[in-house]
Amino acid sequence: MKDLSITVKNLVKNYKDVQAVQGIDFSVNQGEIFGFLGPNGAGKTTTIKMLCTLLRPTSGEAFVGGFNILKDPMKVRKVIGIIFQEPTLDDRLTAYENLKFHGFLYGLKKEFLEKQIDKMLELVELSDKKNLYVKTFSGGMKRRLELARGLLHTPKILFLDEPTLGLDPQTRLHIWSYLSSLKKNGNVSLFLTTHYLDEAENCDRIAIIDHGRIAALDTPNKLKSQVHGEMVILKTENNEIAQTFLKKEMGLNPILDGNKIRVELQEAEKWLPKLLREIPVEVESLTLHRATLEDVFIKLTGKEIREEEGSWKDRARVIMRSRLK
Amino acid sequence: MNLTPIFIIWYRDVLRFFREKSQLLTALFRPALWLFAFGMGLRPSFKNIHGFNYIQFVFPGVIAMTLIFTSIGSGISIIWDREFGFLKEIMVAPIPRTWIVLGKSLSGSTLAMIQGGCVLLFAPLVGVHISFSEVLICLLVMFLVSMSLTGLGIILAARMTSFEGFGAIMNFIIMPLYFLSGAIFPLHGIPFWLYLISILNPLTYGVDLLRGAMLHIHQFSYLLSSLFLLSFFIVMLTGALFSLKYET
Ligand SMILES: Nc1ncnc2c1ncn2[C@@H]1O[C@H](COP(=O)(O)OP(=O)(O)OP(=O)(O)O)[C@@H](O)[C@H]1O
Numbered sequence: 005m006k007d008l009s010i011t012v013k014n015l016v017k018n019y020k021d022v023q024a025v026q027g028i029d030f031s032v033n034q035g036e037i038f039g040f041l042g043p044n045g046a047g048k049t050t051t052i053k054m055l056c057t058l059l060r061p062t063s064g065e066a067f068v069g070g071f072n073i074l075k076d077p078m079k080v081r082k083v084i085g086i087i088f089q090e091p092t093l094d095d096r097l098t099a100y101e102n103l104k105f106h107g108f109l110y111g112l113k114k115e116f117l118e119k120q121i122d123k124m125l126e127l128v129e130l131s132d133k134k135n136l137y138v139k140t141f142s143g144g145m146k147r148r149l150e151l152a153r154g155l156l157h158t159p160k161i162l163f164l165d166e167p168t169l170g171l172d173p174q175t176r177l178h179i180w181s182y183l184s185s186l187k188k189n190g191n192v193s194l195f196l197t198t199h200y201l202d203e204a205e206n207c208d209r210i211a212i213i214d215h216g217r218i219a220a221l222d223t224p225n226k227l228k229s230q231v232h233g234e235m236v237i238l239k240t241e242n243n244e245i246a247q248t249f250l251k252k253e254m255g256l257n258p259i260l261d262g263n264k265i266r267v268e269l270q271e272a273e274k275w276l277p278k279l280l281r282e283i284p285v286e287v288e289s290l291t292l293h294r295a296t297l298e299d300v301f302i303k304l305t306g307k308e309i310r311e312e313e314g315s316w317k318d319r320a321r322v323i324m325r326s327r328l329k
Numbered sequence: 330m331n332l333t334p335i336f337i338i339w340y341r342d343v344l345r346f347f348r349e350k351s352q353l354l355t356a357l358f359r360p361a362l363w364l365f366a367f368g369m370g371l372r373p374s375f376k377n378i379h380g381f382n383y384i385q386f387v388f389p390g391v392i393a394m395t396l397i398f399t400s401i402g403s404g405i406s407i408i409w410d411r412e413f414g415f416l417k418e419i420m421v422a423p424i425p426r427t428w429i430v431l432g433k434s435l436s437g438s439t440l441a442m443i444q445g446g447c448v449l450l451f452a453p454l455v456g457v458h459i460s461f462s463e464v465l466i467c468l469l470v471m472f473l474v475s476m477s478l479t480g481l482g483i484i485l486a487a488r489m490t491s492f493e494g495f496g497a498i499m500n501f502i503i504m505p506l507y508f509l510s511g512a513i514f515p516l517h518g519i520p521f522w523l524y525l526i527s528i529l530n531p532l533t534y535g536v537d538l539l540r541g542a543m544l545h546i547h548q549f550s551y552l553l554s555s556l557f558l559l560s561f562f563i564v565m566l567t568g569a570l571f572s573l574k575y576e577t
């Protein structure tokens with residue numbers, strides 16, 4: 005257990021009439037980027053709040069940085085940094101003052117604090133905004149400042165609840181480049197939640213969470229290979245001949261789907277040239293479909309994570325608005 | 330022990346107060362207005378009380394008013410911090426909940442003392458003459474009253490989940506506390522039930538002590554008032570210290 009950053013055993017949280025988290029188990033290795041992927045209300049924030057000692061679990065136990073979240077909350081708090089889903093900066097203070105407040109709260113020594121503030125502001129490229137009031141910041145700048153603040157006291161484990169929600173693609177890329185540089189430079193473990201599938205791809209391992217349960221947990225590649233390998237979708241001048249050929253000669257299992265043939269193919273790059281060379285009919289079109297986390301998500305939960313795109317956007321807007329206040 | 334977290338919580342509130350020019354002006358203008366309006370408006374209809382005119386009589390009461398509004402308001406400001414998310418930043422820091430309350434109580438009482446102190450400066454203008462030692466007694470009483478009331482504000486804020494209850498608190502707690510404290514009218518010759526409420530109101534004793542120190546008139550013995558005020562202080566501060574729970 006020594007080099008595990010987070011260990012969670014059968015963790016449960018019930019609100020009055022909602023079972024937000026229904027017995028989850030997982031662990032996060034040191035230096036790992038671990039992602040929680042799930043739709044609205046899946047229980048992501050609830051889990052983070054329990055691990056950060058802001059919410060008492062109904063049952064189960066968890067260790068963060070080796071400390072029991074219920075018995076040693078103070079020690080847990082010392083080794084974690086957190087970026088909450090909702091903004092938590094003081095708008096009426098400057099960027100520098102927000103960071104200084106944080107440093108004093110965490111008992112950092114003055115000289116170290118000053119150095120650390122400059123270093124973190126540089127990391128998130130806000131050095132020139134040091135003495136500006138946070139209320140003049142854009143949503144993305146605020147988020148970056150929160151990231152700088154979360155790292156200021158050199159935590160061993162950083163929690164990020166929807167770190168890029170509501171940000172434009174460019175800022176999202178920026179934030180991810182900071183996160184990857186963290187991974188390269190140090191021993192900080194990242195636990196993040198997201199509903200962006202492309203971001204989940206950047207994690208070392210992800211847990212897909214739905215209705216308070218972990219539906220699957222693995223590396224993005226392994227998860228995707230669970231669904232199917234690569235899928236080739238063909239349209240030919242004579243689908244029946246093509247189908248027979250694929251079955252008899254190539255030993256595949258093609259399925260006729262409307263006027264197209266779908267066929268699962270492992271290592272498609274290798275087999276496609278042969279297939280094209282030998283197929284006895286004219287191929288009119290061919291597409292190669294790689295499994296995405298979306299497919300994994302659909303297979304596991306029976307719904308698309310994007311079904312809720314509309315509500316995501318609305319929520320993103322609400323959050324942005326409150327950031328801009 | 331490293332007490333900088335308490336300092337920085339205190340410092341943030343004080344900094345924000347001085348930075349907000351309108352807040353600063355209101356803080357100074359409001360007591361001046363009350364003194365003027367009360368004093369000039371009500372002076373003719375009041376007979377002299379123990380040889381003091383109404384402005385002089387109400388002067389300690391205006392200081393008390395400043396303390397009440399500022400300190401309860403500061404305590405309750407925790408709700409704003411919750412609303413804007415900043416409270417989470419404080420709550421997740423590796424410091425005991427009691428330190429948060431200490432920082433907040435100190436900042437609330439500091440702001441109340443600054444504003445109450447400004448009113449105190451008006452004393453010579455309205456013909457209230459106070460010796461140096463009396464000023465010290467006034468400041469001590471003011472401090473106890475402010476700390477207690479900031480504590481009360483924190484206790485209320487810890488129980489409120491939204492800002493909607495604020496109006497209710499204004500109407501059902503702050504206003505009655507103030508009006509039934511002997512701050513703006515003497516407590517004799519009033520209906521018995523009002524008198525009963527007044528002597529249960531801890532602020533009554535704070536006001537009485539202030540008036541005693543400034544004008545040498547008081548209704549209750551100094552010992553009784555001091556005991557009441559001190560108990561109020563201890564109860565409120567203890568209550569506040571343990572009002573912020575694991576989850577807030
Ligand atoms: N304080 C609360 N009281 C009652 N129910 C709550 C509370 N907080 C969350 N819930 C419920 O618990 C469930 C999980 O909520 P949670 O915030 O953990 O979801 P989430 O995965 O973070 O969702 P999102 O992606 O929308 O942030 C939801 O059904 C939510 O309505």
Ligand SMILES: [Mg+2]
Pocket residue numbers: 048049050089165
């Ligand atoms: Mg959430």
